[in-house]
Amino acid sequence: MRAWGGNQKKNGDASAASVVAKGAGQSGESGMSPGRNALYGCGGTRLLAGVLAGGLALGCAAGWAQKPAATDAADREREEAFALERAGSTAEAEAAWKRLAAEEPGRRGQGGAEPWAHLGLLAAREQHYSEAIANYRKALALNAAMPGLRLNLGLAYFKAGDYKNAILQLRPLLKLQAADAEESQRLRILLGMSHYGLAEYASASPYLKEAVAHDGSNLPLLLTLAHSCLLSQQYPCVVDAYHQMVTLNAESAEADMLVGEALDEMKDHAGAEREFRAAVAANPKEANVHFGLGYLQWMKGQYPEAAEEFQAELANDPRHMQAMLYLADAKIQMNQKKDALPILESLMALNPGNSMAHLDLGIVYVDDGQDDKALSEFQTAAKLAPQDANPHWHMGRLYHAMGKDAEAKLEFSKVKSLNKAASDHLVKLMSKMPEPDRATPVQK
Numbered sequence: 001m002r003a004w005g006g007n008q009k010k011n012g013d014a015s016a017a018s019v020v021a022k023g024a025g026q027s028g029e030s031g032m033s034p035g036r037n038a039l040y041g042c043g044g045t046r047l048l049a050g051v052l053a054g055g056l057a058l059g060c061a062a063g064w065a066q067k068p069a070a071t072d073a074a075d076r077e078r079e080e081a082f083a084l085e086r087a088g089s090t091a092e093a094e095a096a097w098k099r100l101a102a103e104e105p106g107r108r109g110q111g112g113a114e115p116w117a118h119l120g121l122l123a124a125r126e127q128h129y130s131e132a133i134a135n136y137r138k139a140l141a142l143n144a145a146m147p148g149l150r151l152n153l154g155l156a157y158f159k160a161g162d163y164k165n166a167i168l169q170l171r172p173l174l175k176l177q178a179a180d181a182e183e184s185q186r187l188r189i190l191l192g193m194s195h196y197g198l199a200e201y202a203s204a205s206p207y208l209k210e211a212v213a214h215d216g217s218n219l220p221l222l223l224t225l226a227h228s229c230l231l232s233q234q235y236p237c238v239v240d241a242y243h244q245m246v247t248l249n250a251e252s253a254e255a256d257m258l259v260g261e262a263l264d265e266m267k268d269h270a271g272a273e274r275e276f277r278a279a280v281a282a283n284p285k286e287a288n289v290h291f292g293l294g295y296l297q298w299m300k301g302q303y304p305e306a307a308e309e310f311q312a313e314l315a316n317d318p319r320h321m322q323a324m325l326y327l328a329d330a331k332i333q334m335n336q337k338k339d340a341l342p343i344l345e346s347l348m349a350l351n352p353g354n355s356m357a358h359l360d361l362g363i364v365y366v367d368d369g370q371d372d373k374a375l376s377e378f379q380t381a382a383k384l385a386p387q388d389a390n391p392h393w394h395m396g397r398l399y400h401a402m403g404k405d406a407e408a409k410l411e412f413s414k415v416k417s418l419n420k421a422a423s424d425h426l427v428k429l430m431s432k433m434p435e436p437d438r439a440t441p442v443q444k
Helices: 048-053 073-086 090-101 112-123 127-140 147-157 163-175 181-195 201-214 219-231 235-248 253-265 267-283 289-297 303-316 319-331 337-350 356-369 373-382 390-401 405-431
Strands: none
Touching: 073 112, 090 112, 112 127, 112 147, 112 201, 127 147, 127 405, 147 181, 163 181, 163 390, 181 201, 181 219, 201 219, 201 235, 219 235, 219 253, 235 253, 253 267, 253 289, 289 303, 303 319, 303 390, 319 356, 337 356, 356 373, 356 390, 373 390, 373 405, 390 405
């Protein structure tokens, strides 16, 4: 939807499109590590945690994590290290493996790689992923063929948020697996999530589609695929995933919202509103559900109805900045500017860098006769959104009202230039676009 990801009616400074759940608190070896954006907190997201649950928890896949048979002193030292590791005595196990790592390579096992591999595993369990990666790399240099080692290195990169290196380690492993193997499914999900974490949604979608093909009843996986398709503008894919989700859970608010966003982008605005209403009915407490419906109504000029939805969103989340912004704008459109002022002032305290908020605040100040304050707000809005003609148009009108015709003329010339540039750009885009198929209604 435009308020979340594209060019808005006034300006493109709203937050990102997709409704992404907050961290799910999954811990242990299968927990997600801090990553490069808000999708990847210490516990991961509900989507990612759900994908990795249900038989897909990512633990140690290494075949070398087995109890050895003690035949001599070296083997007894290794058996002691294994026993400490199994007992959860991390510090003691680490000391034992370090002693083994210091011995002659021939006594270490796996060509000298085994102690370093286990030191990597112990570090990963403590979520010390940089240390784990360094140890795994030492093991890999000594024995690149050690079973499970490259997978664990890829996992460590993944959990550390280094998705590029995770892909480099994991992608070759997928080619070695049978398509229907459990390990293949795990790798598909990891590769898909790695591309997702890099915001490479078009690259993530094929892995996630294949994962869904092998596990079509996994609702979190379907939701993740739908998000990836939406963010890569593969809207029919979103609708297809939605059909599958409906068969699993007909009352999924998040699924309704996703397909609503896709239908809005496909210009089926009536279908989009229908899906958001269904989402509200399914779960009125779902994050962004009222805002999404309200935004669709705001775009159609239904400001009283939109204001009700924005207020409902703020009842769920009093610090929802987008709901505050559009509620204030709806009140301005309804000529309730005094009611908009305290909302805008609260918003400015939370996010002074929002150009649309400065623009609306300027409009309120003009109505209140505070021309100097209004002019300052319009100028700030223009600086924050240099491609937006609206601040210049309002400045032109204000200058004209103040009797400053030269300044007004300059601002109106900027409006003309910006509108022409936007029009020319749109013409170029439209000339490159194929004729779209007519969107078909989504049936539940």
